[in-house]
Amino acid sequence: MSTENQAVIHVHRDDVGARMGMWLFLLSEFLLFGGLFLMYSVYRYNHQHDFHVAAEGMNVFLGTANTLILLTSSLTMALAIAAMQKGNKILSLTLQIITFLFGVAFLVNKFFEWRAEFRAGNYPGSPILTAKPSGQILYYGLYYTMVGLHGVHVIVGMTIIAFMIRFTIKGIINKDNYVKLENAGLYWHLVDIIWIFLFPLFYLIT
Amino acid sequence: MEENKTLTKHSPGYGIYILVWLALVTLTALTAAVAGISFGKFSIVVALIIAMVKSYLVLSEFMHLKFEMKAFRVFVVVAILFFLLLIVLLFQNYSYY
Amino acid sequence: MSNSSIALDGNGKLPSYLIDQGKHKGILAWLLSTDHKRIAILYMIGVLSFFAVGVSLGFLIRLELLTPEGTIVSAQAYNELFTLHGVIMIFIVVIPAIPGIFGNFFLPIMIGAKDVAFPRLNLLSWYLYIIGGTMILLSMVLPGGAADTGWTFYIPYSVRTGTNMVFTLSAVFILGFSSILTGMNFLTTIHRMRAPGMGWFKMPLFAWSLYATGWIQLLATPIVGITLLLVIIERVFGVGLFDPTLGGDPMLFQHMFWMYSHPAVYIIIVPAMGVISEIIPVFAHRTIFGYKFIAYSSIAIAVFGSMVWAHHMFAVGLSNNAEFIFSLLTFLVAIPSAIKVFNWTATLYKGSIELEAPMLYALAFIFLFSIGGLTGIIQGALNVDIYLTDTYFIVGHIHYVIFGGTGMALFAALHYWLPKMFGRMYNKKVAKVAFWHIFVGFNILYFPFLIMGWLGMPRRSYHYLPRFQIYHVIATVGSWVLVAGLLIMFINLLRSLRYGKIITENNIWGGESLEWKVQTPPIAENFEEIPVVTAAPYEYKENDEPVLEKEEIV
Structure with missing residues (x-):
């Protein structure tokens, strides 16, 4: 021990610390959406009827499908970490790729949903939308912002997972050092949790 | 020092995750189903309670908070x-x- | 122990962090460094440069207000001036100043760690900070002109004005992100990296204050981030969110803006209080009075400070219930701040006080912050506030709190820690001369604000009634004295970096916290071995048993 040179920098690894940092960051993300939920609650309180009317135009089928997609992707992510803990690299890699593909599926669904809304003339600033009562304009304003911001988070999450896939292939993530994968998982689950709240608030309040 | 504590010691089986997922899917079906029933003012409360239960499951199980x-x-x-x-x-x- | 491969320099010391040791040399060794001490220096360069810009803008505003009619700038330029002055001073100077510079440099050393928990994120925070700051400077020169809404960006003007709002708002968003990462980094550092024996209640109070600040940064900043992002979305895509013509509620914007921006006052002031809690016991040569009260009051300020935001909105027509609750809570938030002031004065009582420059600034902090705090309580009272809202009284109050508070604490910290950071001492006499210019100039500048505000002078106004001119003239003269003092101070400090007396001892002022046990300037790894802490902080007993014993860590 004492032959170790003092000048050698101690490689101090603290996985709990790494996860703690991630959790703190996620709480910050939670309050980022929290601000939007505050707005939603106030506007909904002030325009209850308009919100109900506007929500009836939503495609509940696509919304439910996307909920199931995200829930299942959360499952595959959790399984990917468990597989890595058990040292099953191939299984973990497969599950990560499946998670990524679920992300793609979610976005494709979203694309069709938004395209339908735009074709119906419900895009921001459109003559049809601006002619509607103010509560409905606000509903659509919140819908596009909250769902859009969530979509951005899905894309960020997929980018992170893409990096994790690369790290797994290169062996940077392995049985003894998988905290990166855990943190990517935490981020992905947060995206899922946000959707768990967005889903009833926009699709199921008719 | 604390080096030994850094890796998560537990490594739960795949089964528990699949059970949690089944619960989440069931709750989703439930919330979509009861949305049709009009509870009046309480329908939003019911939807939010179900969402909270789902989040709790994701937090404690998938995210290993427990x-x-x-x-x-x-x-x-x-x-x-x-x-x-x-x-x-x-x-x-x-x-x- | 000393068989290390690092050569000792002439004085028998290990090479300090100021000497390049990594694979990069020269400027890259700074710009790519993940050493918390070097990042602190980067922050210092950034903060002080932006401070110079902010002071110049403020100086111009005062010059313009010398006469009741417009003289040197147009009305539009005047609006841009006070907006830029506010945005720069709040978001780029005082919010990152103390955590960015002194938190980065001394937090790890104070708790006995080699670096912060996430060194690379720390560097990223600095880059985000610089990008945000540069964007605001760019908004001044790009066509369209700088934002002219005031630093509060109130709806609906901020979605209608033709100036470079998107630029400014994105800059503030990026700065917020930088602030969140810093907060997250410090929280994890304090939780995970304290040295053996460094229990929560053995931490220096500066660390406690950074802990409380970290939580506000983490939880409150995203709210303003999303709010400003929504204004950008509303401007660019025309999505109906706040704009009343699309059914939005401008008051909701104000609520969400102040949900962050009131706690931001505590992001600004709590680290400053931490600095004062460090300096007072050292120069009074006494143990701090009521350590736990000061530590808990930081947390209490963070909690109460999050619940008072709507007192900025008493004049906009809140519900009676909200007005009552927010007024009450505003009075409550004064309690933890007052606890700190009482504890500091109790520490001074019967101490053998040494009036070095840091102590002078610390005492100025207590005096000016007390005025700032008490004028705040006046406005916390509903009916008085209806009369005082949007007058110069509030402008005086904010400057007493933020400049008199955090500004003075920043100067105190510079005089207290700069010799430690660079190993050279400034000219102490000149430092005191500068102090008196700043202190006197400050009061000549800002006290008339309180008086003319009380008499009804509205804030942010380009023209004013001739009967207010005498106060404006006095204030403008005060700004000259103040700027002269600032110039003397900064020239003295800068000069010391090159020509100051070289310091060899570790403990310059007789402090008891860990940064005074390490070499001056510190070595790259802070400690040769991680210390084991055995004593409580601030123990100034009979000539001091050693506070820590070094033990080999296997």
Whole structure:
């Protein structure tokens, strides 16, 4: 021990610390959406009827499908970490790729949903939308912002997972050092949790 | 030092995750089904309660919160309380004209 | 122990962090460094440069207000001036100043760690900070002109004005992100990296204050982030969110803006209080009075400070219930701040006080912050506030709190820690001369604000009634004295970096916290071995048993 040179920098690894940092960051993300939920609650309180009317135009089928997609992707992510803990690299890699593909599926669904809304003339600033009562304009304003911001988070999450896939292939993530994968998982689950709240608030309040 | 504690010691089986997922899917079906029933003012409450149960499952099981140090759980509670505080105080303005 | 491969320099010391040791040399060794001490220096360069810009803008505003009619700038330029002055001073100077510079440099050393928990994120925070700051400077020169809404960006003007709002708002968003990462980094550092024996209640109070600040940064900043992002979305895509013509509620914007921006006052002031809690016991040669009260009051300020935001909105027509609750809570938030002031004065009582420059600034902090705090309580009272809202009284109050508070604490910290950071001492006499210029100039500048505000002078106004001119003239003269003092101070400090007396001892002022046990300037790894802490902080007993014993860590 004492032959170790003092000048050698101690490689101090603290996985709990790494996860703690991630959790703190996620709480910050939670309050980022929290601000939007505050707005939603106030506007909904002030325009209850308009919100109900506007929500009836939503495609509940696509919304439910996307909920199931995200829930299942959360499952595959959790399984990917468990597989890595058990040292099953191939299984973990497969599950990560499946998670990524679920992300793609979610976005494709979203694309069709938004395209339908735009074709119906419900895009921001459109003559049809601006002619509607103010509560409905606000509903659509919140819908596009909250769902859009969530979509951005899905894309960020997929980018992170893409990096994790690369790290797994290169062996940077392995049985003894998988905290990166855990943190990517935490981020992905947060995206899922946000959707768990967005889903009833926009699709199921008719 | 604490080097040994850094890796998560538990490594739960795949089964528990699939059970949690089944519960989540069931709750989703439930919330979509009861959305058709009109509880009046309470329909939003019911939807939010189901969403909270689902989030709790994801937090504690998928995100391993139940295995982490106590401090992590305190953090989450602090953030949620902070958010609730903001909502309660904000509605002092909007609900008492 | 000393068989290390690092050569000792002439004085028998290990090479300090100021000497390049990594694979990069020269400027890259700074710009790519993940050493918390070097990042602190980067922050210092950034903060002080932006401070110079902010002071110049403020100086111009005062010059313009010398006469009741417009003289040197147009009305539009005047609006841009006070907006830029506010945005720069709040978001780029005082919010990152103390955590960015002194938090980065001394937090790890104070708790006995080799670096912060996430060194690379720390560097990223600095880059985000610089990008945000540069964007605001760019908004001044790009066509369209700088934002002219005031630093509060109130709806609906901020979605209608033709100036470079998107630029400014994105800059503030990026700065917020930088602030969140810093907060997250410090929280994790304090939780995970304290040295053996460094229990929560053995931490220096500066660390406690950074802990409380970290939580506000983490939880409150995203709210303003999303709010400003929504204004950008509303401007660019025309999505109906706040704009009343699309059914939005401009008051909701104000609520969400102040949900962050009031706690931001505590992001600004709590680290400053931490600095004062460090300096007072050292120069009074006494143990701090009521350590736990000061530590808990930081947390209490963070909690109460999050619940008072709507007192900025008493004049906009809140519900009676909200007005009552927010007024009450505003009075409550004064309690933890007052606890700190009482504890500091109790520490001074019967101490053998040494009036070095840091102590002078610390005492100025207590005096000016007390005025700032008490004028705040006046406005916390509903009926008085209806009359005082949007007058110069509030402008005086904010400057007493933020400049008199955090500004003075920043100067105190510079005089207290700069010799430690660079190993050279400034000219102490000149430092005192500068102090008196700043202190006197400050009061000549800002006290008339309180008086003319009380008499009804509205804030942010380009023209004013001739009967207010005498106060404006006095204030403008005060700004000259103040700027002269600032110039003397900064020239003295800068000069010391090159020509100051070289310091060899570790403990310059007789402090008891860990940064005074390490070499001056510190070595790259802070400690040769991680210390084991055995004593409580601030123990100034009979000539001091050693506070820590070094033990080999296997």
